[in-house]
Amino acid sequence: MPETRSVRARSALPRFAITQESIVLLIAVVFFLIFAAVLPGFLAADNLLSLLQNVSILGILGVAMGIVVIGRGIDLAMVTTMAMSTAWTIALMNAGTAALPSVLAGLGFAAAVGLINGFLVAYVEVPAIFATLAMSTVIYGFGRLFLVDLDVLYLPADAGWLRALSGSVLGIPLPVVWFAIVALAAFAFLRFTRAGRYIFAMGDNREAARITGIPVRPMAMLQYLISSVIAFAAGMITASLLATVNIRVAQSTMVYDVILVVVLGGIGLSGGRGGVRNVIVGTLLIGILLNGMTILDMSFTVQNLVKGAVLLLAIIVDSIANPRDEQTAQQGDI
Incomplete structure (x- = not known):
């Protein structure tokens, strides 16, 4: 009897699965501790707030990309959509158009691109990687x-409401x-929504999702x-x-930085798994x-090399953890 109770007690203990998400979080903690120990000024409040602010736009775009990837797609036109829709909005405002019509025009343009x-x-059943890559050039x-x-547009002098989007609340940057x-x-x-559950079902097995209605x-x-739409919002904040x-x-x-965030966090490119936490x-x-690389004064080229290597490693890990199935190969997605 005591042995049985011991077995039951052990089975009642929480089990912590080792996932890509937990590994990446551990790596982030390790890098944070290393940089805090060896880089002067890394732990300064201003630097930490700057760190969060600098990646907030990347995080917003990552959330949007994550929704698409979970449904077994990819959006390579996202950054181009962000740039052109926001630029048109600012161009209209500089030309004297009121703020609300300008914003609605930019939002409408972004929505049209998404549709x-x-x-x-x-x-049309064009593979997502080719459709969105071509659309990026067209946009x-x-x-x-x-x-x-x-190439570069400046905010109009009377756009105080837009500048306020990047202010701060209780010392926290608004981005x-x-x-x-x-x-x-x-x-x-x-x-919590039916549409959200549908997206997971589509990513897991598109044909099964179609059969179930x-x-x-x-x-x-x-x-x-x-x-x-999220890309347009990110553009306005930027x-x-x-x-x-x-x-x-x-x-x-x-756009590859956005994909890096999504894949590195653990959202499988094969679809159907992952979430915002990733x-x-x-x-x-x-x-x-x-x-850390910025404080170390690494060149932009070296930073791109590091990011590219990390992205390649993340894709390899994703391919091993989430192997392509027959349906994915037929669909032609990544």
């Missing part, structure tokens, strides 16, 4: 031809607060719509933070790593 992406993937070319003619709000909203959407194609369009919009970011490696963990690790 087109979703239509190409869901109804940039269309924007430069018809919407904006400058961090916006990241928290977006993350909480996405968590609630994925966890889930409207797979409209839900795919919803994924890309959400992604583009414009507030920098007081400028540089559309050359559309041709940068930022994005937060991945964002923290990348934020700590980038901050």
Whole structure:
């Protein structure tokens, strides 16, 4: 009897599974402790707040990308959508258009891009990686031809409300607060709504989801719509933070940084698993790593090399942990 009670007691103890998320969190803690010990000024309050503020935009985009990847998709047009929709909004404001119509125009442009992406993937059945990659080029070319003619646009002098988006509350930078709000909203959407459960089901097995009556194609369009709308919000926060919009970011490696955050945090590229918590963990690790490399005065090229190596390693780990199934290969997704 005592032995039986002992076995029951051991079985009642919580079991802690070793997951990619927990490993990444542990690595983030280790890097934090190492940088705190060897880098002067790393633990300064200003530096820590700057660290959080600098990765908040990346985290917001990571949440959007995470929703798409969970549904077994990918949005390579996200950063271009962010840049061009925000640039058009600022261009309209500089041309004398009122703030509300300008914002609605930019939001409408981003939403239209999301719907087109979703239509190409869901109804035309173009693999997501190719559809969104092509759309990224189309968006940039269309924007430069018809919407904006400058690489860098500055906020108008009377856009105080926009500058306020990057202020602070109780000493906490507002971009961090916006990241928290977006993350909480996405968590609630994925966890407590029918549409969120549908996205997980689609990512796990699209054909099974279709057979059970889930409207797979409209839900795919919803994924890309959400992604583009969040990208526009991230663009407006970035414009507030920098007081400028540089559309050359559309041709940068930022979209790969977003994918890095998502995959590194543990959201499988095969779809159907992961959540907002994974994005937060991945964002923290990348934020700590980038901050440490900046303090060490590493060149931009070296930083890109490190990020690329980490992304490659994360994809290899994801391929081992979440192997491609026959359906994924037929679909043509990553």
